[in-house]
Amino acid sequence: MSWTKICDASEISANSTKKYNVNGFDVLVVNYGEGFRVIPPLCPHMEEPLEESGIVVRCSLTCSKHLWAWDLKTLEMQGAETEKTLKVYESKEENGAIFANVDQELIYDFDEEGGGDDDDFFK
Amino acid sequence: MKISVQSKNGEHSFDCGERETILHAGLREGLTLPYECATGTCGTCRARVVGGDYEVLWKEAPGGKRLKPEKGDILMCQTRPLSDCSLMVPSELKVVQSGRPAKRSGTIRNIKPLTKDVAHFDLHLSEPMEFEAGQFIVVETPDLEGGRAYSMVNFTTSPSNHIQLVLKQKADGKFSAWLFGDRKAEESVTVFGPLGRAVFRPSEDKDIVCIAGGSGVAGMMSILEHAVHADYFRNHKGTVFFGVRTHQDTFYLAPLADFVARSHGNLEVTIALSHEESVSEVHAQYPNLKLAAGMVHEVAKNGLGDRGENAIAYIAGPPPMVDGAIRTLLGSGMTVGSIRYDKFG
Numbered sequence: 155m156s157w158t159k160i161c162d163a164s165e166i167s168a169n170s171t172k173k174y175n176v177n178g179f180d181v182l183v184v185n186y187g188e189g190f191r192v193i194p195p196l197c198p199h200m201e202e203p204l205e206e207s208g209i210v211v212r213c214s215l216t217c218s219k220h221l222w223a224w225d226l227k228t229l230e231m232q233g234a235e236t237e238k239t240l241k242v243y244e245s246k247e248e249n250g251a252i253f254a255n256v257d258q259e260l261i262y263d264f265d266e267e268g269g270g271d272d273d274d275f276f277k
Numbered sequence: 278m279k280i281s282v283q284s285k286n287g288e289h290s291f292d293c294g295e296r297e298t299i300l301h302a303g304l305r306e307g308l309t310l311p312y313e314c315a316t317g318t319c320g321t322c323r324a325r326v327v328g329g330d331y332e333v334l335w336k337e338a339p340g341g342k343r344l345k346p347e348k349g350d351i352l353m354c355q356t357r358p359l360s361d362c363s364l365m366v367p368s369e370l371k372v373v374q375s376g377r378p379a380k381r382s383g384t385i386r387n388i389k390p391l392t393k394d395v396a397h398f399d400l401h402l403s404e405p406m407e408f409e410a411g412q413f414i415v416v417e418t419p420d421l422e423g424g425r426a427y428s429m430v431n432f433t434t435s436p437s438n439h440i441q442l443v444l445k446q447k448a449d450g451k452f453s454a455w456l457f458g459d460r461k462a463e464e465s466v467t468v469f470g471p472l473g474r475a476v477f478r479p480s481e482d483k484d485i486v487c488i489a490g491g492s493g494v495a496g497m498m499s500i501l502e503h504a505v506h507a508d509y510f511r512n513h514k515g516t517v518f519f520g521v522r523t524h525q526d527t528f529y530l531a532p533l534a535d536f537v538a539r540s541h542g543n544l545e546v547t548i549a550l551s552h553e554e555s556v557s558e559v560h561a562q563y564p565n566l567k568l569a570a571g572m573v574h575e576v577a578k579n580g581l582g583d584r585g586e587n588a589i590a591y592i593a594g595p596p597p598m599v600d601g602a603i604r605t606l607l608g609s610g611m612t613v614g615s616i617r618y619d620k621f622g
Binding site for chain 1: 313319320321323343599600603604607608610612613614616620
């Protein structure tokens with residue numbers, strides 16, 4: 155495991171997100187006012203780009219497309235619609251910079267290529 | 278043709294006609310297939326065909342841009358079967374008896390311009406339809422491929438042949454060109470509905486917040502009519518923010534003022550004008566309507582106060598406005614579970 159600097163904390167204002175490319179893939183850094191999260195850039199529901207559809211308010215991330223939502227402090231799912239947990243990269247804020255462990259890309263099981271049988275469609 | 282659906286909770290099947298989409302056929306039979314817009318834009322009705330032949334109607338449907346057609350992924354609202362088909366739907370499904378949508382024919386009557394680009398029209402249905410306040414229908418014309426979704430403006434307590442709709446004219450909109458063009462009343466169309474889950478039910482016993490942009494106010498009018506008819510505002514608060522660009526773009530002010538007058542002081546309606554620099558606090562002609570300058574979700578942010586605390590919120594309008602309104606409502610402390618909208622437009 156290794157820590158990679160993603161950005162300076164000052165680059166992202168409170169209650170907003172910003173996308174960065176690290177190690178050849180995209181991550182989304184979320185500033186929820188009381189801290190930061192580094193997550194995959196797509197909503198686990200229908201692959202909506204959270205950079206556009208993600209609303210950060212009161213320490214929650216809500217995808218405006220279908221109102222899937224998560225508490226960014228506890229990572230609990232919010233609302234009756236949300237069916238999948240939010241994947242997060244291990245991250246930390248140090249000396250005004252955001253670091254994350256991005257050795258391996260986190261991917262949701264939307265429907266992986268070569269996924270064998272089609273049961274993955276139901277996950 | 279028989280459609281078999283594997284869902285998360287078992288297998289269901291229904292018959293689908295030759296000219297019918299899989300979504301319409303399933304909903305018509307009471308199966309709770311997932312959908313929101315029913316017209317190809319939202320992507321909620323995705324499924325995967327694992328057996329059988331089919332044709333896709335609108336191949337460039339924006340709701341389908343993340344599908345994998347090579348794997349048989351489809352939008353059920355844009356797919357007609359050409360043989361018996363088996364599909365997988367990643368949801369839990371059940372069969373309901375009430376509120377099933379159906380196909381009816383309708384006649385367009387009484388097209389009435391409300392502003393330079395918004396028109397009101399009536400539809401007379403061949404068979405009466407029962408619907409809930411906040412629901413919509415999909416209208417198809419004989420000349421144009423694909424359907425357009427419109428929320429009912431009126432509300433009736435019993436099944437009715439008469440529905441009222443509102444249309445925003447779009448610069449490149451084929452349907453609005455069709456309706457605003459030289460064709461006039463008495464045109465025949467096909468209607469499928471009622472559809473939509475962003476409905477108002479007095480039994481929920483909550484205050485109401487509505488944030489609407491432009492013709493998105495249609496469903497709010499139905500909700501308010503139902504609420505006033507049920508004397509709901511005797512014991513509940515209602516707060517409406519209706520956004521348009523300028524004074525010239527306002528419409529439905531007279532019925533809104535009438536709703537306020539019949540609300541025992543519990544309904545507040547604010548008209549937000551995004552392209553007026555300064556406006557008076559109340560409307561000159563309708564003094565029980567408030568006015569504010571700004572984008573409707575910003576006006577709502579300033580004006581909502583604690584009126585969302587025990588409320589269900591309804592949102593309708595163009596996508597950026599919907600996003601802004603969700604942000605406003607969540608910021609005010611409302612939860613995702615108390616926000617309702619059907620994504621179409």
